[in-house]
Amino acid sequence: MALVPAVVAVTQLGRIHPDEVFQALEPAYWRVHHYGVLAWEWRDGIRNWAVPGVLATFLKLASLLGITDPQGYRAMTALPQLALHVWSLWAVYRFTARRAGSVGGWLAVMLVGLYGPVIVFAGRPLAESFSTSFLLVAMEALDRREREVRAGLLGGAALGLAVVTRYPSAICVVAALLWLLASRRWRMLLFTCLGGLVVAAGLGLLDHLTWGSPFHSFIAYVRFNVLSGAAAARFGADPPSYYLKPFLLGVPLWAWGAVPLAFWAVKRKWEVSLPLTCAALYTAVLLSTAHKEDRFLYPALVLGVLAAAAPVVTFITTRPFRGLRWGLSVAALVAGLASALYFPAMDVRGDQFRAIVASTRKEGATGVLIIAEGLWGSGGYFYLGKNIPWLTCDWPQDGAFQTAMHDRRFNRVITLQDRALKELEAAGFRTVERFGRQSLLVRD
Incomplete structure (x- = not known):
């Protein structure tokens, strides 16, 4: 499943947004070859060098191996993202298997792995793509009820890396911490914070080494995008209704089936979904933010799909007739794949x-x-x-x-x-x- 978006991105080339090139690939190329186009963010210090630094390592390896064709070294830069996507799909399996068993877990991996926006985004070096994969890892870790020290440290580190790769994911961090607080999982909360603080310290050190002061890029990002209103002035502002169409087109038909199934589950056992909580709070903030783009919805869509997968696969795998189980599974997979035709709505060139x-x-x-x-x-x-x-x-x-x-x-x-x-x-x-x-x- 993880190979699919990587192969699509490398063979297709193109881009779903210029940030693929000028916020990831081009800065990495600049670090290795000492020439390239550095966007204004890299002059003003509004980005950190974590992702370009990792990609630069693989570009350097490509040079050492004698790979000079752009499509060849693009494939090399896809390797770390491929590994991250494997990890995130394994997290999807573990998260769902706790609720729907092993068969349900593997069906959930297929539903998420072959979900249209995942195929489009997960192989692309976009901040949304990296961050969402780390969020999936965090959701599974914080959902664990055993070995809470290890799970909390892992979950906190994954949340921290989600923020390092994309600063708006801090909204999901706040949502996750509130969820742990409301669930009274004090031990998990403590070690989640510790894991996140370790990553935060790493970001501070990285910014100090590259920009001259700790957390320079984070502070500059918040000042530009949140406090000054400069993002909306430069890139435009839209009403909350902007997201209605991409949301309706991006949510697969099978995920809507989770709504009545979730209400039925509430009657039996109340359980507040962590990924749904994060998706809901993140979406609420997106609606209130002036500058809007389709790609900003991607983390919310994937977290929502993860939350919907468990009740849906439970329903499918518990049907009494084998033919019905297969029919529902295939219909759900096709519906998820079809959403790639509509989200995001643009020409990848x-x-x-x-x-x-x-x-x-x-x-x-x-x-x-x-x-x-x-x-x-x-x-x-x-x-x-x-x-x-x-x-x-x-x-x-x-x-x-x-x-x-x-x-x-x-x-x-x-x-x-x-x-x-x-x-x-x-x-x-x-x-x-x-x-x-x-x-x-x-x-x-």
């Missing part, structure tokens, strides 16, 4: 990224022009794989286009749906390969 990779693999590439894309939608130096000049533009009258046409170093062009084809041919370019909607042109 995989054809463009494959064309960019191919442009520098051909012998003699000395400069690249990418038409119908801006800087933050491009693949950066990471996908070019070479320290050569490159530009982006939209139309032939743009300054970048004119510069590339008159500078003979620019001998590769990627253009969307043959935009500016006549002007390119007039400048000596010819089409050599097509990648979906993208055309790769070269000139001698």
